[in-house]
Amino acid sequence: MPEGAPGDGEFDLATLSGMLRDSYGLTGRRLGVQANTDLSALPFYPLANWSRGSASGGGLYPVGVHWVSGPSGPVPPGVHYYSTRHHAMQRLLTGDVSGQVRAALGEGAPGPATDQYLVLSIKYWQNSFKYNSFSFHAVSMDLGACVQTWRMWAAARGLAVEPALWFDEERLAALLGADPREEGIFAVVPLKWGGYKPSSDDEVSAAAPVSVSSEDVSERPKDVSVRRKDVERSRTVLTFDALLRMQEATSAGATARPAPGALAPAAAHPVDPAAAEVELPPARPLETDVRTALRDRRSSFGRFEGQQPVTRPQLAACLGAAVAGSRLGGDAGEVPLAKLYAFVSHVEGLEPGSYAYDPERRSLRRVKEGRPGEFLQKNYFLANYNLEQAGAVLVPTVRTTAVLDAVGDRGYRLVNATIGAVAQSVYTAASAVDLGCGVALGFDNISYIEELGLEGTGEAPLLIMMIGNERPAPADFRYEIA
Numbered sequence: 001m002p003e004g005a006p007g008d009g010e011f012d013l014a015t016l017s018g019m020l021r022d023s024y025g026l027t028g029r030r031l032g033v034q035a036n037t038d039l040s041a042l043p044f045y046p047l048a049n050w051s052r053g054s055a056s057g058g059g060l061y062p063v064g065v066h067w068v069s070g071p072s073g074p075v076p077p078g079v080h081y082y083s084t085r086h087h088a089m090q091r092l093l094t095g096d097v098s099g100q101v102r103a104a105l106g107e108g109a110p111g112p113a114t115d116q117y118l119v120l121s122i123k124y125w126q127n128s129f130k131y132n133s134f135s136f137h138a139v140s141m142d143l144g145a146c147v148q149t150w151r152m153w154a155a156a157r158g159l160a161v162e163p164a165l166w167f168d169e170e171r172l173a174a175l176l177g178a179d180p181r182e183e184g185i186f187a188v189v190p191l192k193w194g195g196y197k198p199s200s201d202d203e204v205s206a207a208a209p210v211s212v213s214s215e216d217v218s219e220r221p222k223d224v225s226v227r228r229k230d231v232e233r234s235r236t237v238l239t240f241d242a243l244l245r246m247q248e249a250t251s252a253g254a255t256a257r258p259a260p261g262a263l264a265p266a267a268a269h270p271v272d273p274a275a276a277e278v279e280l281p282p283a284r285p286l287e288t289d290v291r292t293a294l295r296d297r298r299s300s301f302g303r304f305e306g307q308q309p310v311t312r313p314q315l316a317a318c319l320g321a322a323v324a325g326s327r328l329g330g331d332a333g334e335v336p337l338a339k340l341y342a343f344v345s346h347v348e349g350l351e352p353g354s355y356a357y358d359p360e361r362r363s364l365r366r367v368k369e370g371r372p373g374e375f376l377q378k379n380y381f382l383a384n385y386n387l388e389q390a391g392a393v394l395v396p397t398v399r400t401t402a403v404l405d406a407v408g409d410r411g412y413r414l415v416n417a418t419i420g421a422v423a424q425s426v427y428t429a430a431s432a433v434d435l436g437c438g439v440a441l442g443f444d445n446i447s448y449i450e451e452l453g454l455e456g457t458g459e460a461p462l463l464i465m466m467i468g469n470e471r472p473a474p475a476d477f478r479y480e481i482a
Helices: 013-023 098-105 125-155 169-176 200-207 241-251 290-296 312-325 373-378 400-407 411-432 445-452
Strands: 028-032 049-051 064-069 078-083 088-094 116-123 183-190 277-279 338-344 353-358 363-369 392-398 436-440 464-468 476-480
Touching (some): 098 183, 116 169, 125 183, 125 290, 169 183, 183 241, 183 411, 312 353, 312 392, 312 411
Antiparallel strands (some): 028 476, 277 363, 436 464
């Protein structure tokens, strides 16, 4: 399952379908005895737990995927919406508007010349019903998890996914008929498509506004826009001031794409060379194919068992995957923004304690000795994970303020997308090396800063990722539908 380098392959309908199915399509129904609070509801069909390849922070459908298809596509040009529950495209608009997306991306956008785009949006209420004003933090990580799934899936097939995070968000929101206060446009992924042939019409259609004709000649032409709306049952949708202000701040200046190298001042700090080094053996090979690893991925929710320790090659594989996932490509470039720490409790041949990971030497640097289990459990806010039984807890940090100083407020989306991509990479790698995994946001990050000695570094712990072996022979039910 090694991610490998992006290839020069071309997408077609079959590969697009496979990528969407394996990332956001429903793949099965699961029931398992675990420690999450929704356990009693899961046997009832309306509240069933459906599995999918990409992780998310509390909602099954956090990212909306729109396919803007031009003349080279296998379907009539238009805008389509990916329906996850049907694994089907729903046509929202007919006509070639790929030039509008091309124009919105602007000069210097990543990705190939094409007329096929995936536009990723997030409708905030789909997460804020649960997380309220905290939802922006969670859903921007969901974006990274989705994109990273695509990057792993595509790279394994010689394809490339290079997301654009800076573009004319207002223009794309208008094209999709989205209210910018309710739905943010977070990313555009240009797809290298088989059979695409650029023409001079591409530049013309990108520069000129597209209008629709009307039978009433007295009506002024309007820019093309999706007019269909979601069918929603809620009579009242609650809004949260912090969420609205985050959307406003991160969408302002959306066209100001950072120059190459702009993120260099925000790069992760190197490890302390004076700290004691602990060598790791070569990582266990990720021999499972990406599709199988994604299908087998699940959250452990309290099923960790410390009596069977994690092996060092397994730990090395998960650490390496986290580092690989921290590079989102596209507008994010190749600057490593995330630094990785590990709280080790039950790893074969490793003394318990906290460590910083050195990606250059693929080794650990000791931060603090002693069993971290009590600290980990005490500083976790929920009861659905037994952190003291996990083999290790991995913690990615980013110098968030430095990123914002380098690229502006929209960099906050990049920070969280990076963390989401790291989480998805660890989930998938853990699945490939036969480990359980869980990811959580409900922890006291100030205590983690103090425990790891990060005061003054600007590093913010943004997520905890638990890996370990699960209890043997659990009560479990799986019904595969894909």
